Amino acid sequence: MPHPLIGKPAPALTLPNYNGETYTMTPSANGVPIALFFYPESGSFGCTKEACDFRDALAAKELYKRTKVEIVGVSKDPVEKQKTFVEKQKLTYPVLSDAKGEARNAYHVGKGLMGLTDARITFVIDTKGIVRDVLDTTINYGAHEKFVTKWLDKIDAEEKQASEAASTPATAAVGQTVEEAQPTAPATDPAQT
Secondary structure (H helix, E strand, C coil): CCCCCCCCECCCEEEEECCCCEEEECCCCCCCCEEEEECCCCCCHHHHHHHHHHHHHHHHCHHHHHHCCEEEEEECCCHHHHHHHHHHHCCCCCEEECCCCHHHHHCCCCEECCCCEECCEEEEECCCCEEEEEEECCCCCCHHHHHHHHHHHHHHHHHHHHHHHHHCCCEEECCEEHHHHCCCCCCCCHHHC
16 A cells, blocks of 8 residues: 555654754755655664665765755654764765654555554655655565665656747647747738839
């Protein structure tokens, strides 16, 4: 069954960041795509690998730089644990504390591994704030960054296509530009002047 938010506006979030400051994520406000990932526990092996995959992609992948994708990580860990995690792993994006489960509720994030742990879910949100797709795989932590890369590529291609379509003049008839289709004033016969 597809996730209930696919194709719908992504909810805005306001949570404490790893430094204790309030961080608000408002999809579509900056006109950039967002990769929002929920993970079970800061500092665990799989969560560290996933978080570092996103850190490394932001630093090294031209696609991430060009699209200006906003990466946001969320877990239920308290602010102090998030701070230790971010500093130890040198993470370069917001890592939020969802201790009360507000963000998990807003994004319909439940349990993974037959209810044994919190789910690992990544949301790809486009430049208009619409949830395009969701990857829900708690065990395959390495798949999340690849999933985001695939979607960024697709969103980037769509944006380029829309930009090109907007800059191409409309056509009045097949092979005829709007200017060519406009009626022109009759030429003045020099003999009549």
